[in-house]
């Protein structure tokens with residue numbers, strides 16, 4: 203179908219007039235590094251988009267992205283507050299928030315390639331746990347080189363991946379803290395500018411070869427970083443856009459197990475330095491590998507992560523490096539605290555059936571259980587809704603009772619003063635009512651005004667007050 207030509211006055215297609223593409227609300231800013239292992243992250247894209255419009259990241263998020271991302275959430279500001287802090291990194295990961303944010307950005311910029319800026323392509327292939335880091339990390343040497351070559355400065359997606367600790371190009375460990383203010387920061391903040399510290403606004407790259415970024419080169423870590431950089435490039439092509447129906451990782455693990463470990467799960471678990479249940483989970487398709495373990499396996503059997511997930515391998519494709527098994531585990535993540543689901547359910551049920559005047563709020567229950575509110579929300583959504591509903595009703599009732607007390611105390615003070623022949627000024631009423639009543643409170647103020655109006659005193663002062 204021919205596109206409509208807006209310049210044609212009669213609505214007909216005129217080949218002599220230029221063809222205009224669809225207008226986008228925001229600039230159709232092109233992402234950096236598409237189709238390479240150095241592809242930009244979506245958090246970097248958001249900050250560059252804000253800079254392109256000469257507004258802060260906060261303004262872009264609060265005016266354009268936030269209202270669509272959180273719908274008409276009444277606590278939009280606090281949700282945005284979370285986004286420019288701890289939860290900002292999740293935008294680069296594989297989750298619903300990230301997918302929704304990319305859709306919003308795509309509709310605002312009319313770009314169809316923004317889905318490549320997150321780890322969304324891993325969906326169903328790699329576990330969404332331990333995928334992206336919470337804090338921003340960077341290679342000062344890369345930043346310095348880009349600046350020297352007048353290339354655009356940005357935060358690559360690779361710098362967000364938890365399993366990558368060194369720069370694949372320079373082999374030096376990533377920096378985590380600003381060399382000037384010594385602070386670490388999140389990928390999204392109110393005033394993010396790629397390459398600069400959002401707290402002290404100092405340049406984070408090297409200055410003429412001076413500064414940090416001179417850590418020892420770790421060949422194993424570098425191998426991992428290169429492997430995952432390649433995975434970002436090849437994985438997008440192989441797994442993105444639903445090209446593969448499902449992962450062939452379970453079949454490849456089974457082949458590895460039978461060909462090199464005589465079907466002994468414990469032997470493969472020892473080789474990989476994981477629990478046996480992990481290998482069984484991989485085989486049964488009940489558990490997807492984390493990116494870290496996938497990179498580890500890839501290095502130990504000399505097969506790329508993308509091939510392990512997407513290609514039906516033969517036993518000749520594996521080149522098992524037995525010496526790699528003797529290496530101490532590269533790094534271990536601290537597992538999240540074990541959750542006692544039964545205790546959680548009990549506490550929530552008790553709170554939901556509490557008919558007292560002060561039922562516990564969700565935050566109080568979460569603090570008692572030592573877990574997050576989001577954990578409770580995810581696992582017991584129905585019970586949590588009941589708890590919230592009960593708490594909100596109790597709060598509304600409390601507000602009503604409080605308003606009644608305020609109104610009755612203010613009214614009787616106004617009438618008593620009037621009867622005594624004094625003008626019931628705000629100051630005099632304040633001295634008469636109990637101390638906990640603040641006359642600046644909207645309810646108390648409103649009642650004072652109403653009482654004055656009923657007594658016909660609005661705008662007039664009693665004779666005695668004037669004489670005094």
Ligand SMILES: [Zn+2]
Nearest residue numbers: 341344369372
């Ligand atoms: Zn580098």
Ligand SMILES: [Zn+2]
Nearest residue numbers: 380383399402
């Ligand atoms: Zn700083």
